[in-house]
Amino acid sequence: MTYVEGYENLIELVAAGDQDALRQALNEMPSADVAEYMDEHFEVYSTLTLMQLLEPAQQAEVFGYLRPNNQQEIASHMEVGLLAQLFRDMSSDERADVYALLDIKLQDALMRRLARSEREDLLRLASYEEGTVGSVMTSDYATVPTGSTVEQALKKLRQSAPEKESIYQAYVIDAQHKLLGVVSLRQLITAAPIEIMDDLMTKDVVTVNPDMPQSEAARIISRYDLIAIPAVTDDNLLVGMVTFDDAMDVVEEEDTDTMHRSATVGKIEGGLRDASIFMLYRKRINWLVLLVFVNIFSGAAIAFYEETISAYISLLFFLPLLIASGGNSGAQSATLMIRGIATGEVAKGDWFRMLGKELAVSLGLGITMAVAIVLVGSFRAGPDIMLVVALSMLCIVLIGSMVGLLLPFLLNRLGWDPATASTPLVTTIADASGVLIYFGIATAILGLPAAGA
Amino acid sequence: MTYVEGYENLIELVAAGDQDALRQALNEMPSADVAEYMDEHFEVYSTLTLMQLLEPAQQAEVFGYLRPNNQQEIASHMEVGLLAQLFRDMSSDERADVYALLDIKLQDALMRRLARSEREDLLRLASYEEGTVGSVMTSDYATVPTGSTVEQALKKLRQSAPEKESIYQAYVIDAQHKLLGVVSLRQLITAAPIEIMDDLMTKDVVTVNPDMPQSEAARIISRYDLIAIPAVTDDNLLVGMVTFDDAMDVVEEEDTDTMHRSATVGKIEGGLRDASIFMLYRKRINWLVLLVFVNIFSGAAIAFYEETISAYISLLFFLPLLIASGGNSGAQSATLMIRGIATGEVAKGDWFRMLGKELAVSLGLGITMAVAIVLVGSFRAGPDIMLVVALSMLCIVLIGSMVGLLLPFLLNRLGWDPATASTPLVTTIADASGVLIYFGIATAILGLPAAGA
Structure with missing residues (x-):
């Protein structure tokens, strides 16, 4: 089914009100398309009803794609317990963006329902200034401890895959969480099971700093054709990862800003559609x-x-x-x-x-x-x-x-x-x-x- | 070593003429950086000498990053046998681009030195019009036959990894090379070894057509956050793959064109630097x-x-x-x-x-x-x-x-x-x-x- 057919099919199903058919159609559509439908036909209660038909993982993905205005609306109309569940399923960079949109009361209520590690992660990511690497990086990267064998590393990646944004790069770290090197999943599956990470990994890793402008990370990712780039502090502590899809969004956003600026239009946060x-x-x-x-x-x-x-x-x-x-x-x-x-x-x-x-x-x-x-x-x-x-x-x-x-x-x-x-x-x-x-x-x-x- | 340090180090080593140190430094630097150095200090004979210090795989990568003008110069000064070897090591989309730059005599001489399958692949990719999906897609994608188990698929990916541009997506095909579905390496390594492809794969695959404008493929890749997208003909034959890094280049190129056009500057092929x-x-x-x-x-x-x-x-x-x-x-x-x-x-x-x-x-x-x-x-x-x-x-x-x-x-x-x-x-x-x-x-x-x- 093409994108347009899927879209029109959805309109019909919503009109017909057939919950089962609707549930099936929604869960088969790419999350970006479901989100676009919801953005185009946004109405807080009916959108909430549609959201509830989605599997938890897809619900989190769709929510992450929604326009900021609509995320805010949905979040403020959701039961806080359910919102906390949604937050747990979201990728760490997206939930930090949504968190920043909420009012302080809701932020507090939400915080009280999250586990300590999630809370700290959220606060840390939300603390970076907009436009920095920190504001787009995720903490859902995969790590393997120094000294592991290929077999151990693969086992760890397999287990942690569901929570990680990408397992195609694994970062080799020491006990202090310092970055020692990087191995790709491609290297791992072609290497001998008993090989040690430290012999296999690339040691000269291209990294970014979380305080750098995000456009610089995007430029590096594009220059070296990387799937992801690790973000490390000045003392080489691994704190996050920027993925190629974030880099593409950054490039698009920056180009829009440049074009607007060169026609003397100031930076429009949140896009043209939502601008008052x-x-x-x-x-x-x-x-x-x-x-x-x-x-x-x-x-x-x-x-x-x-x-x-x-x-x-x-x-x-x-x-x-x-x-x-x-x-x-x-x-x-x-x-x-x-x-x-x-x-x-x-x-x-x-x-x-x-x-x-x-x-x-x-x-x-x-x-x-x-x-x-x-x-x-x-x-x-x-x-x-x-x-x-x-x-x-x-x-x-x-x-x-x-x-x-x-x-x-x-x-x-x-x-x-x-x-x-x-x-x-x-x-x-x-x-x-x-x-x-x-x-x-x-x-x-x-x-x-x-x-x- | 940072990018700037590596770059200055290289200048010193070239000046000192220490071949061994130079060889080591070049092979440790990212290919994009080596290519930038060569572009900036381009002189056909000294660049050829530098090229010969690189391992074959990196030589092909570096060559792929060079500016078109310089690729053309190097190719026309290289011994045809060596050029054919370089072509064999290059990714299929990049060599098709270089091939299009060569004069007919050199194209012929080169063709005679390539194996039949490489020759056909090259001609096919070079036949697509500039600006289409066909002109940026690669034929170095990974496939697994319908009915394979996870174990068989992983084995096949492992063996073919060196020639493939990406093995993070494997396309499941039938005997006619028609696209049936896609499995990610992430799915493969987390699935049970005896599971069958056809049960595991995503059947509703987002595809592009090789005659589509390349910008459309880039937009789809960005929209759905894809690592790669398969290109299929109207009767669903798998003919290529567009990867996220090509999509990033396309976005950058298209944005440049848009900005130029909106200041009434026509499309500049090959970039501002090379423009006469x-x-x-x-x-x-x-x-x-x-x-x-x-x-x-x-x-x-x-x-x-x-x-x-x-x-x-x-x-x-x-x-x-x-x-x-x-x-x-x-x-x-x-x-x-x-x-x-x-x-x-x-x-x-x-x-x-x-x-x-x-x-x-x-x-x-x-x-x-x-x-x-x-x-x-x-x-x-x-x-x-x-x-x-x-x-x-x-x-x-x-x-x-x-x-x-x-x-x-x-x-x-x-x-x-x-x-x-x-x-x-x-x-x-x-x-x-x-x-x-x-x-x-x-x-x-x-x-x-x-x-x-």
Whole structure:
């Protein structure tokens, strides 16, 4: 059954109210699909009823996939004993995320129903700041003690498999829980049963620190094609594991943030769907108002050249075109640089080499654009004005591209996120320079004094 | 040893020329790091010498990580027999990618040195179009025949482990190589040795088709948190497998394309570093020139209102600010929508609900911006002009946001990539409407006839 068929089948079964058929269909569907159905048709009591038809393990999985808003709703309407059971079945990183959403009273009530080890684990994971490795890592990793044989290790993995998020990597630890090495299940099943962990394991393990940004862990996982990466403290104590699927979520989330930021939209927690109107307003207004002040310079530049404009009002015909061209070429080079820096393709020290390349490219773009505008505009104005327009186009495209190239590098050097050099910021700076260049060249060539001169 | 230490250590060892120490260091470093070093210090003969210090398996891995340009260089300078050996050791998806880069003569020479099964596999994988599932899938997946016991399956996996990319999923197939189900290694090692595959396996397998876009496979892998997904033909023949690390690369590549496209930069094959100046020029010029023509409308709108402008030249002071505000708010809503559609957060049918939300948000933005411009601009112009400016700001922000919201939806409905509704396109449309709205309102309120009226 395809995803869509399964989905439509579910809608029918819910409508028909056949509990047995519904129970069977739900338990055969992938948890992500069940969760999507529940999110789309969320209504706290009917969703709770559906949840109760699921096997405990799948219930926990489905709950983990639900949107945060809906998790919160369900949790606050559930009997605390049942919620504690659900928490026990959930993976440790997901339950820590849900825990953070609950109000303090419910957190307390829940805590009192959990075993001490679960309580400590929950508090520890929930204590990491959002966006750190600690906030996405799980404590459901598999370990084997140093000195074990392959046979002992396999036996331990078999027994603990149901509670572990992944048993494809086993971490070899000493009595203090320090990480000594890693063995893959692939190594284990192909090795001789009597071989000792310490001879088999990879000792040069790539690790992350729980206080690192989560995006760094994601980058490492992607770079080395890892299924999971262990998180260790500065003194090499094993505290968690980040899995490839968490890394994929992180990459998606970070890319969304980058794209939003480069259009001057602030970070939207919890996704676009759950965002309230006021939150969206807040995430957008700051930069818009800031750009008002930057744009005042363009206005001031126009005011400065008012006499030139009054004398040659046909100059205005080309104004939108010229300033937009600077902005557009600036947006292109800024985006190329921002993405190049983000994916690691362009290093901090590369700006000089990139500058040479960009100069050549934007010179070509500027010349082409100058020719294009002369072809398009000649019926509108005489040759003297067209000379001004063509020269301005060339300079504006060059300067726009340079702003787009250098701003991300500059921000990166200052330790800021290059994506803050958002397209609108580059466009706005290119706009203001465009006005100055255009009327400056016009005044010089057409021989009129500027108003303020 | 950290990544940076390893890297610097390597530089020193290469300089010192100590072959034994170099061999040891190279074989201990992760392949991705060795490849990065080679890419950064690429010189065909010295890189070939370094390659020869690696164990065959690592040599193949490192080679797979190199930049396409460099793979091509190395391959064309290698003795064909050695190249064939390298190909044998590579994973099937990576060698198909390299094969496609070689010139026909070398392809032929190479083919003659490969065994028939390798040759057929290579040709088959290389025949899929770039961007499809077939172009990223591997044929190094593990299979077990229907009817096998757990014990037999484990034995088979153990024996075939060295050639397989992943043995964490085993595909259960019939005599025609049709896919019947999937068992994970986790299931296998926890099951009783005498259990039969067909009872153990998951029958409702999520699959992809080799002709699907690769991005769809990546989305499915990410959605269901899969380590790998089998690729099957329409009649359910198993032909390949896409692994999570390929999916991560696809996501990164697609996001780069989306970001570039939304700044009107065409798809850059092979990455920014390898792109020539002329290629970058080609990828940027088309849209820039196209936008020249769209911007002519803004110019025409200005020409249309020339009389109003001549009479109230101070209106010009606010022009850059007003058109930029429309463009900026349009860029914000376009980016939110494009990203929302790309991540699946916003569905095709959601536009009406999103429209209501966006209307409320942009109304708030417009009112705030109108107040801001009055505060900033009042010293520049009288109350009648400020009324025009404030009203225009409100309308322009509203219309800019609407264009930004609807264009991606419209393109998506037409089956195009919403990211084609690039920020510059939205900005340009918002610009032209801004000019019309501003001078239209000015003419209406200040009571002057338009030039063309």
